[in-house]
Amino acid sequence: xxxxxxxxxxxxxxxxxxxxxxxxxxxxxxxxxxxxxxxxxxxxxxxxxxxxxxxxxxxxxxxxxxxxxxxxxxxxxxxxxxxxxxxxxxxxxxxxxxxxxxxxxxxxxxxxxxxxxxxxxxxxxxxxxxxxxxxxxxxxxxxxxxxxxxxxxxxxxxxxxxxxxxxxxxxxxxxxxxxxxxxxxxxxxxxxxxxxxxxxxxxxxxxxxxxxxxxxxxxxxxxxxxxxxxxxxxxxxxxxxxxxxxxxxxxxxxxxxxxxxxx
Amino acid sequence: xxxxxxxxxxxxxxxxxxxxxxxxxxxxxxxxxxxxxxxxxxxxxxxxxxxxxxxxxxxxxxxxxxxxxxxxxxxxxxxxxxxxxxxxxxxxxxxxxxxxxxxxxxxxxxxxxxxxxxxxxxxxxxxxxxxxxxxxxxxxxxxxxxxxxxxxxxxx
Numbered sequence: 345x346x347x348x349x350x351x352x353x354x355x356x357x358x359x360x361x362x363x364x365x366x367x368x369x370x371x372x373x374x375x376x377x378x379x380x381x382x383x384x385x386x387x388x389x390x391x392x393x394x395x396x397x398x399x400x401x402x403x404x405x406x407x408x409x410x411x412x413x414x415x416x417x418x419x420x421x422x423x424x425x426x427x428x429x430x431x432x433x434x435x436x437x438x439x440x441x442x443x444x445x446x447x448x449x450x451x452x453x454x455x456x457x458x459x460x461x462x463x464x465x466x467x468x469x470x471x472x473x474x475x476x477x478x479x480x481x482x483x484x485x486x487x488x489x490x491x492x493x494x495x496x497x498x499x500x501x502x503x504x505x506x507x508x509x510x511x512x513x514x515x516x517x518x519x520x521x522x523x524x525x526x527x528x529x530x531x532x533x534x535x536x537x538x539x540x541x542x543x544x545x546x547x548x549x550x551x552x553x554x555x556x557x558x559x560x561x562x563x564x565x566x567x568x569x570x571x572x573x574x575x576x577x578x579x580x581x582x583x584x585x586x587x588x589x590x591x592x593x594x595x596x597x598x599x600x601x602x603x604x605x606x607x
Numbered sequence: 608x609x610x611x612x613x614x615x616x617x618x619x620x621x622x623x624x625x626x627x628x629x630x631x632x633x634x635x636x637x638x639x640x641x642x643x644x645x646x647x648x649x650x651x652x653x654x655x656x657x658x659x660x661x662x663x664x665x666x667x668x669x670x671x672x673x674x675x676x677x678x679x680x681x682x683x684x685x686x687x688x689x690x691x692x693x694x695x696x697x698x699x700x701x702x703x704x705x706x707x708x709x710x711x712x713x714x715x716x717x718x719x720x721x722x723x724x725x726x727x728x729x730x731x732x733x734x735x736x737x738x739x740x741x742x743x744x745x746x747x748x749x750x751x752x753x754x755x756x757x758x759x760x761x762x763x
Contacts, residue, residue, distance in 0.1 A: 345627045347625070347626070347627060348626055348627070349626060350609055350626035350670070350672045352672070352673075352675065372670075372673070375668060375669065375670070375673065376650060376668055379668050379669075379670070380649055380650055380668060383648070383649075392626070392670075394672070394673060396673060420662070443738075443739070444653075444738035444739025444740075445663060445716070445719070445720075445736055445738065445739055446650075446653060446656055446663050446664050446665045446716070446739045447650065447665070447739060449659075449662040449663060449664050450664055450665075450668070450669065524651075525651075526738065
């Protein structure tokens with residue numbers, strides 16, 4: 345790692361001030377992507393602003409028909425939370441399938457969402473549930489948040505404080521994990537809330553996306569059978585040492601049917 | 608340089624460290640507790656697992672500075688004087704190690720598994736929970752046996 349200055353503010357406001365003053369700062373949440381990246385010298389921030397000192401930023405609660413998950417909630421906390429298990433069991437299950445137990449003890453929802461790794465699980469949940477990303481400045485719908493590979497709508501100095509999820513009637517997540525990293529080779533999150541149907545795909549393309557053909561197919565009946573014969577084009581999908589684009593396209597179909605079956 | 612203060616194996620410790628210092632470096636090089644190992648240094652192998660505020664974490668992917676005010680337990684903190692912790696004893700009894708390099712992390716992960724899943728944790732759960740710990744001798748079978756036995760004796 346290259347040298348940096350470390351800060352641990354006690355409020356989001358103080359953190360925002362530190363971000364403004366520093367030359368090339370980065371926020372530190374769980375650190376399970378940022379620290380390995382810094383160790384490889386692929387990132388060299390001048391300052392790390394650690395959010396773990398901000399009280400209450402890991403709160404998990406239901407308000408009305410919405411689940412609020414604080415940005416610093418660790419994956420293990422979301423997975424084990426009775427509140428999440430009751431409100432959106434698919435979300436608890438998704439959090440419990442990220443990485444390994446030690447990674448889940450540190451990694452956070454805010455960090456995962458801000459990083460927007462093309463193979464991460466949480467972006468699929470946010471897009472697949474129509475979540476809202478709440479920052480210290482505004483509320484951003486998931487549909488507008490995930491812009492591209494490792495790219496989000498966040499501006500410099502903007503801090504995610506929580507993610508809010510409308511509670512669906514049905515939701516399911518299925519992923520085909522890379523056997524080594526447990527990142528999603530392909531993961532599909534499907535949900536139904538009133539008339540709104542969402543199918544979000546992670547791992548397959550440079551950025552999480554909604555499979556609109558599948559959403560339409562599920563509108564008549566939210567069942568795996570409705571997806572039979574519905575495929576997605578492999579033109580814009582990733583092709584790498586782990587899987588070809590055609591294989592990923594096939595997996596999207598399989599994972600989508602499993603996600604709907606699990607919902 | 609930031610000053611970090613924490614409790615390691617029940618002892619209050621404090622030092623001025625470079626902000627880049629990883630928890631595993633602090634434990635091994637500053638405190639000279641070399642039981643915690645660095646295997647892959649990329650948060651995959653689990654040789655560096657310690658308990659941070661009661662939870663198993665990878666100390667190669669945690670800054671010492673992030674542990675300000677925290678309680679840390681390393682493999683050296685498990686035994687009670689000359690009496691091995693039941694999980695350590697179980698690894699010895701069941702030949703739960705071959706070269707031994709992964710063992711400190713395995714044992715710290717094992718105790719965490721029992722803390723979260725209870726003394727009657729089943730074999731399938733143990734195998735799934737060992738996702739983040741690699742044994743390159745591939746001695747998993749006896750490791751799983753050791754954890755089952757250790758889980759039981761931790762309850763008695």
